[in-house]
Amino acid sequence: MSLVNGKSAYEWIEKHRPENGWFRVYYEDSLEHETATITPGKQLRWEWKYKDGKRADGVSKGWYPKGNIKQIKHYKNGVKHGKLIRYYNDGQVLDEFNYKNGLRHGTLKTYFINGKIMKQSIWDNGELVKHEIHTDDVNKISYILVWADTSSLNRIDPNHYEKSKKVDDELLKHTLELIKQILEMNPHEILIMDNEGNFPEHENKLVKVIPSYQSVGYVKKDSPYNPLWLEQINIDDYTNDTDFNAAKSTAMAYNHGIIEASGKYLVLQHNDTLYLDNFIEKQIELLEKENYEYITIDKKQVKFKKYEKYEYFADCYWFLCRRDFYSKHDIWVDWIRGDNNHLATIVCKDKGLKYLHLPGFYGTNETNKVDFFKKYNYNTNEGRLHTFNDKPFLIHRKGGTGLYRILKEKR
Numbered sequence: 001m002s003l004v005n006g007k008s009a010y011e012w013i014e015k016h017r018p019e020n021g022w023f024r025v026y027y028e029d030s031l032e033h034e035t036a037t038i039t040p041g042k043q044l045r046w047e048w049k050y051k052d053g054k055r056a057d058g059v060s061k062g063w064y065p066k067g068n069i070k071q072i073k074h075y076k077n078g079v080k081h082g083k084l085i086r087y088y089n090d091g092q093v094l095d096e097f098n099y100k101n102g103l104r105h106g107t108l109k110t111y112f113i114n115g116k117i118m119k120q121s122i123w124d125n126g127e128l129v130k131h132e133i134h135t136d137d138v139n140k141i142s143y144i145l146v147w148a149d150t151s152s153l154n155r156i157d158p159n160h161y162e163k164s165k166k167v168d169d170e171l172l173k174h175t176l177e178l179i180k181q182i183l184e185m186n187p188h189e190i191l192i193m194d195n196e197g198n199f200p201e202h203e204n205k206l207v208k209v210i211p212s213y214q215s216v217g218y219v220k221k222d223s224p225y226n227p228l229w230l231e232q233i234n235i236d237d238y239t240n241d242t243d244f245n246a247a248k249s250t251a252m253a254y255n256h257g258i259i260e261a262s263g264k265y266l267v268l269q270h271n272d273t274l275y276l277d278n279f280i281e282k283q284i285e286l287l288e289k290e291n292y293e294y295i296t297i298d299k300k301q302v303k304f305k306k307y308e309k310y311e312y313f314a315d316c317y318w319f320l321c322r323r324d325f326y327s328k329h330d331i332w333v334d335w336i337r338g339d340n341n342h343l344a345t346i347v348c349k350d351k352g353l354k355y356l357h358l359p360g361f362y363g364t365n366e367t368n369k370v371d372f373f374k375k376y377n378y379n380t381n382e383g384r385l386h387t388f389n390d391k392p393f394l395i396h397r398k399g400g401t402g403l404y405r406i407l408k409e410k411r
Contacts, residue, residue, distance in 0.1 A: 019053050027065050043067055054078035064089045066201070077101070088208070089201050100125065118262045140188025141280065142263035142323070145271045146212075146253040147175060148195040172200075174397070175271040179207060185278050188263035193253040210260055212253040251340070254316060254333040258326055268319040268333070268341075272383075272397040279388045283320055292354050294321040294344055297386040297394055299357040307342075310349055314341035314357065317396050318386070358393065360386030 016038050017023050025046040028037045044067075048060035055075040062070040068089050074082030079102030086094040092115060097108035103126035110118045121131040149168040175192075182190055183204060192199055193212040201209060254268055265284060287295055298315040302308055316333060319341055326332055329351075331343040348355045376385060376392050383397035 018050055020050055022047065022049055048075070064201075074099075090205065097123075112262060140186075140263040141265045141267055141284075142257075142261035143182050143187050143190045143267045143269060144193065144254060144257035144261060145175065145178070145190065145269055146193045146195060146250045146257075147199045147271065148249065148253075149198065151196060171271070174274075175199075178269075178271055178274060181275045183207075185275075185280055189261070191257045191260055193257045195249055195253050208260075210256070212256045250316075251333045258323075258333070261323060264323055266319075266321055266323055266325070268316045270317045270396065273318055274383075274395045274397065276392040276394060277388075279391075279393055280320075283388065286356075287320060287322075290354060290356070292356050293325060293348050294319060294341075295356045295358065296320070296341065297358050297360050297396070299360070307346070310345055312357065313345045314355075316341055318394055319344075358386055358388055359390075360384065360394075 013023075013025075016025075023046070024038065024040070024044060026037050026040060027042045027045050043065055044063055045065075046060070046062050049056035049058055051057075055078050057076050058074070060073050060075060062072075064070050066089075068091060069087055070089075071084070071086045073080055073084040076082065080099035081101060083096060083098055085096045088094050093111050095108065095110040097104060098106035100106075104123035105125055107120060107122055109120045112118045119132060122129040149171060150163045151168075154163045179190055179192075179202065183206065187206060190207045192202075192207060192209045194209050195212050197211060199209050257268075258266065265287075267280075283295055286292070294314065296314045297318040299312045301312050302310050307313075321344075325344075329344075329347045331347055334340055334343045345355070347353075376387070383395040385392060386394045386396065
């Protein structure tokens with residue numbers, strides 16, 4: 001369930017729902033997932049009935065902004081009971097499962113966009129009995145990007161970030177440019193983890209826009225509206241930590257994407273990066289040949305005394321690994337120290353495993369940065385340069401938030 005007018009949908013619904021009868025919610029703007037109204041006029045967003053303050057027996061439905069069906073679920077005695085189906089925005093079934101008296105019961109199936117089964121699990125009265133993952137194309141790559149505009153940043157930290165249409169337009173332009181580049185690299189899929197709820201639908205079916213609203217800081221561990229993915233990770237630290245920030249919300253969205261991804265390999269990437277050349281096949285070949293656990297572009301120096309033995313940490317600006325990397329090591333993209341992969345470096349170094357940080361901005365000390373950029377005839381105003389096999393590979397423009405600085409907007 002998403003956000004509504006800056007509040008969790010659960011709070012908003014409780015405030016506006018009737019005691020009895022139909023409850024219908026409409027989009028206020030066909031492009032805005034976050035806003036809603038009970039005043040008829042725009043596209044219908046949700047619809048279900050109440051009886052004596054509880055969900056009435058019957059069907060509950062949800063729609064995408066353009067009118068495509070989004071989900072259908074059934075209720076009995078105020079709780080989910082029967083089949084629940086969610087859809088991609090083109091009408092293809094995303095997943096389907098059953099509830100019995102409010103608990104998952106039976107077979108849960110999730111599908112690829114082509115209709116083949118991605119994963120399935122068997123549940124018995126709320127207990128997971130069996131879980132299977134099916135690979136549609138085991139040699140393909142899932143790219144995971146996180147989308148959040150300045151409204152998200154302002155809502156999380158209004159004292160630090162201001163809303164800016166100029167910045168938002170540039171963010172969207174840059175993200176679409178990056179998606180276009182990735183599509184030319186033969187991806188298995190591109191997952192846009194939509195933290196704000198307003199990323200436009202993409203014409204290419206390989207680009208999957210996945211709502212990840214809970215990442216923006218309105219997660220309640222016992223909320224009936226938590227999505228399926230949230231139940232698969234331990235969120236105690238996340239939900240109990242009141243010090244919320246933009247980096248933490250991005251980390252949670254990456255974790256969501258890792259669960260949703262179906263390729264053999266993952267590339268976690270910031271949407272303020274830009275490819276200078278395509279080396280992905282060679283990078284995967286190197287990953288396998290050298291048995292690296294991951295390859296990443298950053299080499300950020302450790303700033304915490306208790307972690308000084310690690311020297312530097314990985315981040316999420318561009319991070320390549322096998323899909324089972326996180327589950328195998330029982331780690332996640334870390335939100336305690338920001339949207340980073342510090343835990344990836346820690347677990348690999350502690351276990352004596354191999355990993356690679358590519359040369360670039362963070363791997364070059366301050367006195368050598370000018371020479372580094374001169375060597376590759378690169379304009380530092382464009383962002384931070386990173387290389388592969390001694391060739392320019394990627395620019396990091398420093399910030400979905402850093403675009404404030406590029407555009408000289410107040411942050």
